[in-house]
Amino acid sequence: MQANDMLEVLQNFGSINQNIVFRQGTSLSIVSEAKNVMAKIELDEPIPMDFGIYDATELVRVMSLVDDAEIQFNQDSLSLAGNGSSIKYYYSDIDMLTQPPSKEVTMPDPEVKFILTQDIHNRLKRAASALGHKQIRIAADDESVKLIITDTKNATANNFTIRVEGEVFGDLSNGFTIGIDNLKLMPGDYEVQVSSKLVSHFKNTDRNVQYWIALEKK
Secondary structure: OEHHHHHHHHHHHHHHOOOEEEOOEEEEEEEOOOOOEEEEEEEEEEEOOOEEEOOHHHHHHHHOOOOOOEEEEOOOEEEEEEOOEEEEEEOEOHHHOOOOOOOOOOOOOOOEEEEEOHHHHHHHHHHHHHHOOOEEEEEEOOOOEEEEEEOOOOOOOOOEEEEEOEEEOOOOOOOEEEEHHHOOOOOOOEEEEEEOOOEEEEEEOOOOEEEEEEOOOO
């Protein structure tokens, strides 16, 4: 397996949790320590065995030391080699790491669906930075679904609103709130479902990666 093929996954999943547990096969899942963000991706190449990585960020730094590296999966470690350089990186004990649930996530029926493009995601992050807010309020009116950067604890907070393509199936009179810092998504456009059961689902439209993100309680 080429190291470059794994780097983007490690960088993204490592932003959710530094602990990553690899399982034999093509599926890789991760859950945050707070259990409020879960992600799953189908890899292009299968992982040949179960093993754990304690610090994904460190592994990313280590992998960047070897150009055009090829990954070999050994019994107790990863080996990376390329351009005359090599690295041996030892696995961690899986039982000591945060592991995602083995049971598949079942998404409840949503109250709202919408498309979150990369451009809109970028604009929301810029607005949150400019206003100093950490929340996205998901609401709707007769025209469309609205994503609002705001502070739900401050009734007079300045806010930024952007309308998106979507459908409403239930009551959005009170809206839903999601923490923007939890939107740790790989680049791309996403089909989003939001349920009153306080969970949302983000599915990439171009690659087989998806996220389940808890909503904030009212």
